[in-house]
Amino acid sequence: MNLNNVSLVMTAGLVSQLPGKVNPRYPQIALCGRSNVGKSSLINKLLNRKSLARVSSEPGKTITINYYEVDKALYLVDLPGYGYAKRSFSERNKWKALIDKYFSLDSNILYLQLVDLKAGITKNDEEMISFLAESGLPFAVVCTKTDKLNKTNRNANLEAIKANPLIPEDVEIIPFSSQTGEGRDDVWKIINEYCDAVKEYFREQDAAGTTEE
Ligand SMILES: Nc1nc2c(ncn2[C@@H]2O[C@H](COP(=O)(O)OP(=O)(O)OP(=O)(O)O)[C@@H](O)[C@H]2O)c(=O)[nH]1
Numbered sequence: 001m002n003l004n005n006v007s008l009v010m011t012a013g014l015v016s017q018l019p020g021k022v023n024p025r026y027p028q029i030a031l032c033g034r035s036n037v038g039k040s041s042l043i044n045k046l047l048n049r050k051s052l053a054r055v056s057s058e059p060g061k062t063i064t065i066n067y068y069e070v071d072k073a074l075y076l077v078d079l080p081g082y083g084y085a086k087r088s089f090s091e092r093n094k095w096k097a098l099i100d101k102y103f104s105l106d107s108n109i110l111y112l113q114l115v116d117l118k119a120g121i122t123k124n125d126e127e128m129i130s131f132l133a134e135s136g137l138p139f140a141v142v143c144t145k146t147d148k149l150n151k152t153n154r155n156a157n158l159e160a161i162k163a164n165p166l167i168p169e170d171v172e173i174i175p176f177s178s179q180t181g182e183g184r185d186d187v188w189k190i191i192n193e194y195c196d197a198v199k200e201y202f203r204e205q206d207a208a209g210t211t212e213e
């Protein structure tokens with residue numbers, strides 16, 4: 001993957017802007033999680049950039065869905081965070097409308113559910129995880145900000161997350177830090193595996209299309 005070939009190709013702040021002009025063959029890797037959990041920082045770390053994705057000092061500021069195209073192969077999709085207490089009623093509605101629309105798109109999407117390792121799984125996280133699991137969507141759990149914890153707390157909190165009954169057995173749980181780079185390779189491995197699977201799916205579809213003609 002050529003990480004020099006990356007750009008922000010779409011910012012959607014309105015439902016009417018989705019799905020927009022995205023290539024339907026490119027897999028999408030969607031970052032979900034509460035405000036401030038580290039979604040934008042993870043994107044920057046994956047792409048070896050300092051500030052491509054805007055890292056907010058004030059969480060939950062902008063309610064937009066940002067698509068980063070990577071090497072004409074995939075999109076990293078920065079979803080707006082949830083659980084921001086100071087958000088107004090109309091902003092919450094805007095968030096919900098955008099997210100509902102995104103989840104209804106007929107795209108190939110792998111969800112990366114981010115959870116703050118220090119805070120653990122919140123009520124809002126549980127809602128999101130239940131939704132992903134019950135909908136049968138492919139996802140992995142990424143536990144962020146591991147650098148903030150000592151070894152004992154880190155292990156205890158990781159075990160607690162692994163023991164959460166809402167997370168299906170086969171869902172991978174990855175410790176991650178955008179400060180130290182821990183987990184970066186593991187996240188890329190999951191992304192690459194998913195992209196290979198999508199490529200294979202289209203290859204089979206194309207082959208089937210040819211024989212029918
Ligand atoms: N120590 C530490 N801080 C982090 C890490 N990841 C993110 N942060 C900090 O956490 C804050 C929020 O990070 P963002 O990446 O903006 O979080 P976000 O999930 O994109 O937040 P919203 O865009 O508001 O939804 C920033 O101050 C980051 O510097 C990490 O791995 N370690």
Ligand SMILES: [Mg+2]
Nearest residue numbers: 039040054056
């Ligand atoms: Mg962000």
